[in-house]
Amino acid sequence: xxxxxxxxxxxxxKRGQNVTFRCDPISEHNRLYWYRQTLxxxxxxxxxxxxxxxxEKSRLLSDRFSAERPKGSFSTLEIxxxxxxxxAMYLCASSLPIGGPxxxxxxGQGTRLTVV
Amino acid sequence: xxxxxxxxxxxxxxxxxxxxxxxxYEVTNFRSLLWYKQEKKAPTFLFMLTSSGIxxxxxxxxxxxxxxxxxxxxxxxxxQTGDSAVYLCAVGRGSTLGRLYFGRGTQLTxxx
Numbered sequence: 001x002x003x004x005x006x007x008x009x010x011x012x013x014k015r016g017q018n019v020t021f022r023c024d025p026i027s028e029h030n031r032l033y034w035y036r037q038t039l040x041x042x043x044x045x046x047x048x049x050x051x052x053x054x055x056e057k058s059r060l061l062s063d064r065f066s067a068e069r070p071k072g073s074f075s076t077l078e079i080x081x082x083x084x085x086x087x088a089m090y091l092c093a094s095s096l097p098i099g100g101p102x103x104x105x106x107x108g109q110g111t112r113l114t115v116v
Numbered sequence: 117x118x119x120x121x122x123x124x125x126x127x128x129x130x131x132x133x134x135x136x137x138x139x140x141y142e143v144t145n146f147r148s149l150l151w152y153k154q155e156k157k158a159p160t161f162l163f164m165l166t167s168s169g170i171x172x173x174x175x176x177x178x179x180x181x182x183x184x185x186x187x188x189x190x191x192x193x194x195x196q197t198g199d200s201a202v203y204l205c206a207v208g209r210g211s212t213l214g215r216l217y218f219g220r221g222t223q224l225t226x227x228x
Contacts, residue, residue, distance in 0.1 A: 004158075033215075042120075042204050042218030043159070056215060091158070104150055105216060107158040 002026060004108035006092050012114045013082055020078045021111045025094030032075050033105060034067055035091040036060065043091055049075060050097075082115045089113075118143045122205050122219035130227050133195050137222045139205030140187040147210040149181055149188050154202040154221065162190070162203075195226045 005024040013019050025032045030051050035043035046065070047057045051072035061067075064082075069075040079086055089112050093105040123138045141149065148166045152159035163172045165181035165188060172179050176195075181188045192199055202223050206216040 035216075035218075040220065042206070042220050043216075044218070045215045048215065058215075089157075103148075104161045104164045106161060107152075109158045 004092055004094050004106055006090075006108040006111050008111055009109060010112050010114075012116060015084060015115055016081055018078065018080045019082060019113065020076055021090055021092075021113075022074060022076050023092030023094075023108060024074045025092070026106060029094035029096055029106075030072065031095045031097065031105075032069060033093040033095075034075070034077050035093065037089045037091055037110070038087075046077075079113075082113075084115045087113055087115045118207075118209070118217050120205055120207050120217050120219040122203075122222050124222060125220060126223045126225075128225045128227065129195055131196055133226075134191065134193045135195060135224060137190040137192075137203050137205075137224070138187060139189070139219055141205075141207045141217075142186065143207045143209055143217060145210040146183065146207065148208045150206045150208070150216065151179055151188070151190050152204040152206065154204055155200075159204055192224075195224075197226050197228055200224060200226045 007022045033048040034046040037043045045058050046061050047067050049069040052069050064080045067077045089110045091107050091110045093107045095105040120141045148164055150164045151162040163179045168183040176193045179190045202221040204221045205219045208216050
């Protein structure tokens with residue numbers, strides 16, 4: 001499978017616990033994005049990387065959220081001290097550099113987080 | 117504030133019908149508009165539009181962009197039950213290269 005891969009697909013955690021999600025982008029894509037989607041809403045941007053550099057972060061990304069892409073390949077999104085409001089689908093996407101002809105973002109299957 | 121508005125939010129049709137989904141946007145420094153289909157999980161890419169008036173077509177689906185009136189439509193002809201999904205419209209800006217601004221989506225249900 002050469003698409004965007006996310007792990008785990010589902011995560012149930014107790015409030016206050018820390019969770020970490022992983023995203024493996026399409027191999028030749030140097031841009032990687034994290035979005036969050038709640039029921040009935042479109043995806044909301046969280047952050048994005050170009051190679052290993054985190055170039056943009058949304059106001060939605062509170063201090064409890066941190067994302068890394070240490071070698072410019074896979075990325076992790078960590079949520080510390082989870083709250084019930086963090087329950088959502090966390091989507092990862094990747095794309096080729098802007099400026100080329102094919103710059104659409106391709107999404108992974110998502111990680112569904114439930115905080116109980 | 118940048119926004120992307122889709123209408124209708126929900127649509128129920130019978131197989132064989134033709135549907136038109138709408139997306140209007142107010143985004144500064146517009147770069148591109150994208151349509152995605154989402155069935156339960158990952159949004160899958162349909163079209164990317166950057167120029168006005170040029171129709172993009174893929175099988176029974178087609179889309180066009182009007183940059184003057186700030187909207188796009190997605191047409192699906194001869195609908196099938198497999199077209200049932202949420203259709204998402206997203207807009208990219210030139211100044212924030214990584215971010216897509218999504219609408220809430222249109223939930224399309226096609227009955228046999």
